[in-house]
Amino acid sequence: MEIRPLCQDMIFEDEGEEKAPLLSSKGVPEVDRNPIQQAISQTFQSTACLANLLPTGSALCFQLLAPIFSYQGHCDAAARAMTAGLLGLCAFSCFLLSFTDSVKDQKGSVCYGFATFSGLWIIDGSATLPPEMAAKYKLKFIDFAHAVMSVLVFAAVAMFNENVVECLWPSPSTGAKEVLTALPVGIGVMCSMLFVVFPTKRHGIGFPLTDC
Secondary structure (H helix, E strand, O other), X not given: OOOOOHHHHHHHHHHXXXXXXXXXXXXXXXXXXXXXXXXXXXXXHHHHHHHHXXXXXXXXXXXXXXXXXXXXXXXXXXXXXXXXXXXXHHHHHHHHHOOXXXXXXXXXXXXXXXXXXXXXXXXOOOOXXXXXXXXXXXXXXXXXXXXXHHHHHHHHHHHOOHHHHHHHOOOOOHHHHHHHHHHHHHHHHHHHHHHHHXXXXXXXXXXXXXXX
């Protein structure tokens, strides 16, 4: 019985793997598009990236707590103060989360952090990004613009909530009703257009990890 060293078996296995052809991709083959189809594809991609405009966690938290804090629109002074506090807290969350981003380490794990003027500050671990990589995550003017748009879109979502409107404006005038009806639509359309023209590439806390 011939006994071969373990390392010799490993060498033969590695040589066999190197000689074996790589497995071909079993995904969808490359799609050919005409100019119209390319424009449609770009539109769909920009529309998908609109989800990054509003942190879903803040919006979901507001939609769940708003009926409770506002007593379904029947507010007294205390409930009105709690509703206003909830609005301010969620709006601040939308603004702050716009400056978060994520990066994958060598193991493929997603790490989250805050964008700073010097790079990305990892908050759920201890790691220091290389200077060339940190430069990609520095704060820019467009980040502040996205944060403002995020707050505006959240304000539009809040205006569509009947419980919040009835709590904060129990008896609005006719002009105020028209403003409360038209303003959210205008804010949503304007911010959506700006966000399509100037999309964000950050995927932070509360944002979907998409290729935008």
